[in-house]
Amino acid sequence: MKKIILSTLVTFLTFTIAIAQDFTTPDTGVTWTLDDIATASPTTITISGNEYTLLGNLTIAESDTVLIDSDLTLLIASEKLVTVFGTFTVDSDMVTITAVDEADPYEGFRFEEFSEITIKNATIQYGGGLRVLTETFSIDNSTITHNVSGATTSAVIQFSRGMPQITNNTISFNENPAIGSAANSAVSAYIFNNIIEGNNQANRNRPQINMGTTMAAEPLQIIQNTIIGDPAIDEAGGIAVANFVGGNINAIIDANTISGNRFGITILGEIDSVEITNNIITDNNIQGDPNIGGSGINLNSSAIGPDVIATGNEIRGNHWGITLQGSASINLGDDAANPGGNIFSNNGNGGAIYALYNNTENAIEAKHNCWIEGQQSTPEQVEEVIFHFEDDASFGEVTFDPFLCGVLGVEENTIENVSFYPNPVKNEINFNALVSIEKVEIYGVQGNLISSETISLGQNKISINLPSGLYFVNFSSNTQSVTKKMMVE
Known part of the structure; x- marks a missing residue:
């Protein structure tokens, strides 16, 4: 009997020593x-x-x-x-x-x-x-x-204060959003050159970048990221910045590619300064219900404040191009500091095209934009894709003239103005050849040349047959060249 007890005790002691x-x-x-x-x-x-x-x-x-x-x-x-x-x-x-x-x-x-x-x-x-x-x-x-x-x-990387740096990362397929901050935190993060894909796998009503209030003197910067939705996750948006607590929104959202989400960019609440520039915002409509989502850019504020400045964005294939709610206001181009240059194409639902839906009482400056890509439009045609005072007298008027599409002035006819779509790419890209393009080259992320194609006169598309991932596409003429980021699905 004693021997059995001793053996059991020794075994127990050995086990306890191994406990972490x-x-x-x-x-x-x-x-x-x-x-x-x-x-x-x-x-x-x-x-x-x-x-x-x-x-x-x-x-x-x-x-x-x-x-x-x-x-x-x-x-x-x-x-x-x-x-x-x-x-x-x-x-x-x-x-x-x-x-x-x-x-x-x-x-x-x-x-x-x-x-x-x-x-x-x-x-x-x-x-x-x-x-x-x-x-x-x-x-x-x-x-x-x-x-x-x-x-x-709340998010796989969740912030509470300061100016954190999130650069050159791949953040993908996490249960929660990729990057977030609390509603009452003052966070002015620098979010640069990340590939953000398929986050919010829990499929809650959250965007992949989900930020609250910012510091007053330092902007939140969301720059040159690729933000791609997962077709199986229909509740995940692209970027949201929200002020529900009376803090500050000071933000720069520039040169991002946002595709395949429930919505592209949304700004909620009172703002101090927001610039939305040079983004490519395409096909953010995966939920399929235009009554609750699908805007390329959505602004919703309960109080009149400074205009959001939007310049040089390419907004295509969403349920809505830009929607304004409450007391929100936007400057899409004027005769002073904002050159406009936003491009709209095929943002629509229910058989109608809505490049801009002004659901507010505010008058909107929206000059020098391309409202119907690929054609020289008449004022009557542009009027058809903008919802404002002319459609409902309770809403503010949108001043959209002058507008432009297709042919730029001679001084603007540089290869820097070349754009391509869709991006992300599946099997081909279409490009706007505003100058004579002679060659299109595709490079990998390590700088290795993958393909090179000579472009014939009038050609405006090339086929793509590449594995999913990030690439760079170089457009060149005999005197100029420009390289742009390309995501292949």
Whole structure:
């Protein structure tokens, strides 16, 4: 009887020793590697070659640093959380942070206020997202994919303050939106050159970039991103910036490609300054109900404020081109500082085309735009695609004349004005050859030439047969050239 009891006790003791322990760095101003943590607490991190397994919760104290500067894979056990009060740096060529079991995600990362976070060249997947409470945060050239609710439930990267930097990343197929901030936070993020695709897999009524209020003196900048919807997810929009709490909206939304979402861009609430420029906004109509979505650009405000400035946008194939609600106002072109230059094509529903729907009492300046792409229109034809005072006397008048389409002035006839569509591309692109284009070349993201085609006189389309991904298309004449980003579905 005693021997049986002893054997059972020994087995129990052996098991308890193997239980993973949480670990907190000692707050002594030291830089720790994962090897250092494994040495200090071998039941928190185990090592096998260049594969590290985090078995317990890890906390980085205020004065300490955890540095990952070699290529490795960090596996994190189910429900485990990395909390950072100090400094966390990932800076190597290739670091993968993933779950021990992809079907049983880890809790994610929580970056506390005043922590300092730098992440480069990392793949972060199958976790609970990045909850960013600090002002000092940057993530670059990384992939964030297949994450679920955990440390954050609002967006896979969720901000609370400051001017975080999100550059050159791929953020795709996460349960929640890609990037977000709380309604009452002052966040002026720099969101540049990211590929954002298929986020909000939970299919809630949320956009892929979902921002609240901004800092008063520094703009939120959403620039040169590609934002693509998932056809199977019909509730996910493109970009939203909302002010429901009496804060500030100061934003620049420039040179993005936004396609295949429930809507393109929406600005909600009172604004201080918003510029929407040079975006390509196409086919944001996947929900299929024009009564509740499908605008290329939608503005909705309860109070009259400064005009949103919109210049040089290409808006095609949405249920609506631009819709204005409440007291919202927009300047689409005037005889002063805004040159207009917005292009509209086939934005419609119910058999009618709606380039601009002014559902407000505000008079709208909308000069120097192309309202019906591909033709020299008459004022009567333009009137047909704009809903305003002429259609319902309770709404404000849209001043759309002068307008332009097709032929530019001699001084504007440069190859910089060449545009192509659709983008993203499936099997061909159409381009507006306002100058004589002699060659179209397609390059990969590494700068490698993939194809080159000589363009015959009058030709305005080429076939595309490429795997899905990001490419660059170069249009050239005998004296000029321009390169533009192209996304292939």
